[in-house]
Structures are given as C-alpha cells and as structure tokens.
Amino acid sequence: MIEVRKKDLNFKFEVLREKGGDALLRCFACGTCTVSCPVRAVDERYNPRKIIRMTILGMKEEVLKNEFIWLCAGCYSCYERCPQDVRLTDIMTALRNIAVREGYIPEGVKLQIENLKKFGRLYEVDDFIARKREKANLPQVEREIADIKKILER
Amino acid sequence: MKGALFLGCTIPVRAQHYEVSAREVAKHLGIELIDIPHFGCCGFPVKSVDHKKYLIMAARNLALAEKEGLDIWALCSACYGSLSEANHLLKENEEMKKEVNQVLKEFGLKYEGKVEVKHFIRVLYEDYGLSNLRLKVRKSLEGLNFAPHYGCHYLRPSKIHKTGEDVEFPKSLDELIEITGAKSLSYYNKLNCCGGAVLAIDEELALRIANEKLKEVVKSGADAIILICPFCDIMYEQNQRRINSKLGENYKIPVLFYTQILGLALGIPVEKLGFEFNRIKPKDILSFLGK
Numbered sequence: 274m275i276e277v278r279k280k281d282l283n284f285k286f287e288v289l290r291e292k293g294g295d296a297l298l299r300c301f302a303c304g305t306c307t308v309s310c311p312v313r314a315v316d317e318r319y320n321p322r323k324i325i326r327m328t329i330l331g332m333k334e335e336v337l338k339n340e341f342i343w344l345c346a347g348c349y350s351c352y353e354r355c356p357q358d359v360r361l362t363d364i365m366t367a368l369r370n371i372a373v374r375e376g377y378i379p380e381g382v383k384l385q386i387e388n389l390k391k392f393g394r395l396y397e398v399d400d401f402i403a404r405k406r407e408k409a410n411l412p413q414v415e416r417e418i419a420d421i422k423k424i425l426e427r
Numbered sequence: 428m429k430g431a432l433f434l435g436c437t438i439p440v441r442a443q444h445y446e447v448s449a450r451e452v453a454k455h456l457g458i459e460l461i462d463i464p465h466f467g468c469c470g471f472p473v474k475s476v477d478h479k480k481y482l483i484m485a486a487r488n489l490a491l492a493e494k495e496g497l498d499i500w501a502l503c504s505a506c507y508g509s510l511s512e513a514n515h516l517l518k519e520n521e522e523m524k525k526e527v528n529q530v531l532k533e534f535g536l537k538y539e540g541k542v543e544v545k546h547f548i549r550v551l552y553e554d555y556g557l558s559n560l561r562l563k564v565r566k567s568l569e570g571l572n573f574a575p576h577y578g579c580h581y582l583r584p585s586k587i588h589k590t591g592e593d594v595e596f597p598k599s600l601d602e603l604i605e606i607t608g609a610k611s612l613s614y615y616n617k618l619n620c621c622g623g624a625v626l627a628i629d630e631e632l633a634l635r636i637a638n639e640k641l642k643e644v645v646k647s648g649a650d651a652i653i654l655i656c657p658f659c660d661i662m663y664e665q666n667q668r669r670i671n672s673k674l675g676e677n678y679k680i681p682v683l684f685y686t687q688i689l690g691l692a693l694g695i696p697v698e699k700l701g702f703e704f705n706r707i708k709p710k711d712i713l714s715f716l717g718k
Contacts, residue, residue: 292478311619315635343475343628346636348620349583353594362584369475378476381627385472393467394436402440409447409701414439418467420534424483425473427530 280331288328291371293363300325300359306351312344319344321351321361328368337372343379390425393418428554429459430500430545431492433510435657436468438502441665442657447701448686449502449547455693456555456563460500463491469501471509479526485513486527489544490536498543500550504656505624507546508580508588514544515587546581548655548685549590552599560606565694567608571712573688574612574649575600576640576663578656579620594618603685604653607692614647616640623658634670637662641670641678650712651681653688660684664706681709691716 288294306321313319319341327336336342345365352362372378388395398416406413438446453460470484488510492499501507517524518540528537551560582594592599595618604611622636641663644652654660664682671678683705690700697718702709 311616311622311636311639312625312632315639316632340628344625344632346579346620346622346624348579348624350579350618350620352584360584366474366478370478373476379628382472382476385627386476389468389472394440395468395472396436396440398440405443406439409443409704411439411443411446411450412462414434415464415467418465420465420487421467421484423533424480424487424530427480 275330275332277330281333282331284331284333284336285329287333287371288364288367291367293360293370294367296357296359297325297328297364299357300329301357302326303356305354305356306359306361309350309354311348311350312346316344321345321365324368325359325361325364328364336368337375337377340379342368342372343382386425390422392416393421428457428550429461429497430550431463431466431495431497432460432547433466433469433488433499433501433503433506435501435503435506437657437661442660442684442704444687444701444704445502445657445660445684447699447704448684448690451695451699452551452686452690452693455690455695456560458550458555461495461497463495463497465491469503469506469509470513471505474509481509482513482516482523483527483530485510486517486538487531487534487536489514489517489542490531490538492542493539494536498545500545500547502547503658504546504578504580505658507544508583510544512584512587514540514542546655548581548600548603551689552603557602557606560603560689564606564608564692566692566716568688568692568716569608570715571609571650572612572648573604573609573683574614574644574647574652575604575617576621576644576652576654576659577618578654578659581655600653600655600685604688607688609688612647612649614649615643617643621656621659621662623662626661631673633662634666634673637666638670638674638676641667641676641680645678645680649680651683651688651709653683653685655685667707679707681705681707681712683709683712691718
C-alpha cells in the first residue's frame with residue numbers, strides 16, 4: 274500500500290518543468306508503452322507504465338534511486354504508439370537528468386562521460402586504431418577534442 | 428551532390444567496414460563526402476545526464492557544418508537521431524538557441540539552423556534515388572536472402588524525422604536490399620531494438636535483447652542480417668560470441684552493412700568493401716558470388 278500523504282506531491286511538477294517531462298499528466302495508464310517495450314519483453318524490472326504512475330504519485334526517492342529509469346533503451350516504440358502522446362522516451366530523459374542532479378548516476382554512464390572528456394568521443398583512437406585506419410586508407414581523426422571537454426566541465 | 432560525412436564515436440574505432448564501404452560506394456556513385464576534422468561526439472550519451480549540455484554538443488557539430496555550408500550526412504543512426512532532434516528543438520526555440528550560441532561563441536561558432544541532417548542511407552534512397560541506384564547495379568545478388576534490421580533512430584521518432592515512411596511498416600531498407608537482386612526477408616521482430624543503449628548499464632540485459640532478434644533472424648533462414656548503424660553492429664556482430672557463451676546460443680550468422688552489399692551489387696571489387704573488418708566472415712556469401 275502506498276500512503277500518498279507521505280510522498281512528495283511536488284515531484285510531478287518537478288518532472289513537468291524538466292525538459293521532456295511536460296506531457297506526464299496526460300498518461301491514462303493504458304499500458305501500450307509496456308506491451309510495446311522490447312526491454313520489458315525480456316526483463317520484468319522495467320515497466321514504463323508503473324514508472325509513470327510512481328512519478329505521478331510522488332514516489333520520488335523510489336523512482337530516482339531505482340536502476341529501472343536507466344533501463345529504457347530509447348527505441349521510441351512506446352513514443353510512437355502512445356495514444357496520449359506522453360512521449361515516454363523524453364520522460365525517461367527528464368527523470369534521468371533529475372536523478373543525476375540528485376547524485377544518482379550509474380557507473381557505466383559516468384565512465385562514458387569521462388571518456389568523452391578525454392577523447393571527445395566514447396572510444397579512444399589509440400595508435401593501434403590509427404594504424405588500422407591508415408592501412409585501410411581512412412583519414413585520421415582527432416584524438417582529443419578540447420571543445421567537448423570544455424562543454425562537459427562547465 | 429555533396430555533404431559532410433558524420434562519423435561519430437563508434438564508426439572510426441569499431442566499424443571500419445561500414446566507413447570503408449560507405450566511402451567506396453559514394454565515390455563510385457559520384458556522391459561527394461566531405462570530412463570535417465573537428466566533428467566530435469553527437470551528444471547522444473550526454474542527453475541522459477544533462478539535456479542542455481547535450482544540445483550544446485550537438486549544436487557544435489551542426490554549427491561546424493553550417494560554417495562549411497554543408498548538410499550533415501550521418502552513418503550512425505544514433506548520431507542521426509541525436510543531431511536531428513537537437514536541430515529540431517533549436518529551430519523551434521529561440522531562447523534555447525540563444526543560450527547555446529553563447530557557449531558556441533567561445534569556440535568561434537554560431538548555430539543558425541541552416542543545415543539539414545540526414546541518414547546516409549536516406550541520401551541513397553531519396554536524393555540519389557532508388558531508381559537511379561537500380562540502374563547502377565552490375566552484379567545481381569539473386570539467390571541470397573537478407574534480414575533487414577532497421578534499428579530505432581533511422582525512423583523513430585517520426586515527429587522529428589518526418590521521413591513520410593510508416594514507422595510500423597517501413598519499406599526503404601527492404602527496397603534498397605531488393606534492388607541488389609537479393610531477397611529481403613520479413614521476420615517476427617523486424618522492428619525491434621538491438622539493445623545497444625543499455626549495454627553500458629546492464630550488459631546481460633542488452634545481450635538478451637539482441638538475442639531475441641538473432642533467434643528470429645536465424646529462424647527466417649537469412650544468409651545475413653543487414654545493418655545501417657554501427658551500434659547495432661556492436662550488439663549483433665561484435666557481441667555475437669558473447670551471446671553464445673553467456674546465453675548458451677550457437678550463432679554464426681554474418682552481419683553486414685548495407686553499403687557492403689550495395690558495393691558488391693554495384694560491381695565494386697570485394698577487397699575494397701571492408702570485409703576484412705567483419706568479425707564473422709561471410710564466406711558462404713562471397714563464395715556464392717564467386718568472390
């Protein structure tokens with residue numbers, strides 16, 4: 274049982290104000306998102322309809338701390354089919370952005386950001402790759418991109 | 428015809444077969460691909476962390492292309508999705524545009540919203556044109572059966588991409604495959620995601636998502652799965668052995684980029700199409716074609 278009195282009733286407004294979260298309250302809980310979801314099809318931890326309900330009910334901590342908000346693959350299947358145009362993929366982005374600001378960020382994502390700062394892309398172009406490219410007659414690419422580091426360290 | 432080739436993060440390091448074959452095909456067709464050395468990550472991985480920084484990273488690339496007066500042609504579907512979305516949002520929102528430009532000024536750049544972003548596959552399909560492409564086929568791949576994998580961001584979200592294709596029943600990749608003479612197969616979960624976006628979060632989950640599709644592709648009797656995105660390649664080709672060992676499967680199905688099979692059909696010599704970079708050698712396909 275969820276006691277709504279004890280929950281954070283402002284959470285839904287926080288999500289509504291966040292980029293991508295503005296259509297949250299349009300959800301009428303039909304479940305089209307969940308049945309369309311390729312992640313849900315193989316993993317019960319992820320249930321987009323439930324995440325929306327929990328958010329609207331103000332279960333802030335339970336949503337932001339939970340790994341499930343990071344399991345959306347961003348495939349936009351639910352986004353295309355939602356009869357209420359809730360744009361769930363964007364809501365997941367909004368929830369993740371809030372979670373990061375509250376200090377919840379998965380290790381894998383942290384690592385990606387570190388790589389982006391160092392190399393300007395997700396993967397390093399090391400000597401081995403540079404030789405491989407040269408052998409294949411491919412033009413060399415920059416190994417570091419200072420602008421990207423500056424953007425990410427703002 | 429010319430455009431700025433956008434490689435993104437994955438292609439230069441992990442999908443050289445896509446890059447080599449795309450460049451070769453473009454050269455063969457007289458499509459000019461311009462490299463802009465300062466292009467960096469499209470911003471996609473940053474979107475989940477900080478939406479504003481994502482927009483700035485994407486806009487930086489858009490502004491670099493604008494400076495050269497070129498549209499962006501992306502090979503990676505995630506880059507295409509990410510750059511298109513940023514372009515769409517910034518064109519609509521003056522305030523966001525102003526904010527982004529304040530940062531870009533530091534790099535001597537300005538985003539004005541003058542470039543279009545296209546997937547290279549759509550350049551072939553729409554701009555070069557399917558019928559013109561058909562006229563260039565010299566070597567029919569008749570007898571081969573391919574399973575097209577559209578991936579996610581090539582068509583979805585339709586509100587942003589506005590390709591006019593029915594996202595539930597797309598046909599462009601099927602048609603592109605069929606002009607080579609090969610048969611494009613229909614299979615149960617043709618439009619499903621590869622799982623790539625959750626690889627950094629939960630590897631086993633990503634592998635299980637990819638496995639769902641490989642099961643169906645094999646069942647369809649395909650000689651290979653055909654891709655248009657390097658991250659899908661990471662899942663289906665570069666992780667195929669891992670799927671076998673972790674999930675008890677026994678796949679050995681070739682995974683090819685569309686530009687590789689198009690190249691074969693155009694009569695480009697096989698050694699110019701990057702097959703040495705395929706982890707699963709498409710030996711049967713090449714020997715069937717007498718290569």
